Amino acid sequence: MKRQIAFYRNKLLQDGSAIDQGLALLAQDDGIISSGPDDLCQLGAAVLTRLGGCALILARPPLPISEWLIAHAGSADTLIPPDSETRTFLHDIPILRRDEFRSDPVAALTARLGQRKGVLVEGIGLVAVGPLTLEQAYVNLSSLFHALFVKTLHDLLLQPCGPQEQALLAAVRAWTTPLTLAGLAFCDRADLNGNTQIAHEMERVGRYTVEQRLVDSFFGNISCRDDQQIFISQTAASLDALSGCIDPVPFDNSTTCGITASSELLTHRRIYEQTDARTILHGHPKFAVVLSMHCATRDCAIDDCWRDCPQVRDCVGTPIVAGEVGAGGLADKVVPVIANSGAAIVYGHGVFTIGHHDFAEAFTKLLQIEQACRDEYFRRVDANS
Secondary structure, eight states: OHHHHHHHHHHHHHTTSOOGGGEEEEEESSSEEEESOHHHHHHHHHHHHHHTOSEEEEEOOSSTHHHHHHHTSTTOSEEOOOSHHIIIIIOOEEEEOHHHHHSOHHHHHHHHHTTSSEEEETTTEEEEEESSOHHHHHHHHHHHHHHHHHHHHHHHHTSOOOHHHHHHHHHHHHHSOOOOOTTOOOOOGGGOOSHHHHHHHHHHHHHHHHHTTOSOTTOOEEEEEOSSEEEEEBTTOOTTOOTTOEEEEETTOOSSGGGGBOTTHHHHHHHHHHSOOSEEEEEOOHHHHHHHTOOOOOSOOOSOHHHHOOOOEEETTEEEEOOOOSTTTTHHHHHHHHHHHSEEEETTTEEEEEESSSHHHHHHHHHHHHHHHHHHHHHHHHHTO
16 A cells, blocks of 8 residues: 555656645555655544545645635635536535634545545645545546646636736746657557557557646547557546556447447547548647637527537637537547547547557647647736736
């Protein structure tokens, strides 16, 4: 268990979801094993004992997004970020303010975590629970950070930026790591053949996608085709740990391998059937997600833009489509536009890219789209100053 705690602690620090001195991880074994500052570990142990879960993570983000969101939440007791992770996975994010927390922090946290996967806590940051495994707590914490980061940046687009917002944006700029292809190697078209070679390349490219922060926690998917089948990451598989988590799914459905495949299998299949794509990469790069939800249209009658918007909008030269994620809901929307552009941004969700010959093309497109979205985002918020 100590190794698992060290592993997930390192992941949270590497993906920028937490700062070292504000991060505590706890897990039940024969007793509670913890890593982090004493005060956070003591609080976490009391909560975990009362809650009866397996694992708990308390994390202060490296950006002042917690403070800014709580200060601008008014009297609301929950936040509902508009991204698809929140909609399909988190539902909403409870706020626990310092006044509620002060008298009995253990009871207050236990009550919130008994109903939700995570909580935004004033003075602490993010707290996420894992009912059965430490991995669940990590996924929940990473998803919380992604959702709140996206909400913060989206909200900043909708209002004039004063001194507090400028300070927050400066911190975001400093946090945002450079995107680069330097040092990355890709298998060329001639060598991308055979089950073993394809699997090895998918593992490598999946790891690149996580290392460049182009996907959060366990979301996103990747695939490659040969003449007979689609090799695709399994549902809930982490893209930086794909060994043993890649399913070969025949085009003729002659096996049941598709049962454990990514929920976007139908979208991948349709892309392969209607284009000459050899590879597909789907990530959740944060700035692309933020800009996908920023629409200049006013007085629109559509309520559920993420699902019902019929328009194909444009963002930095890449089409944006709406559609319900999972269970093939995106297939009808993504395929028509990706065939022409080689890429598609899904409202509030992420980016699909294709490679006609190998993964180098798909990965490069994903990286270039996110870089262009970063540049465009900062251009827009600077204009609001």
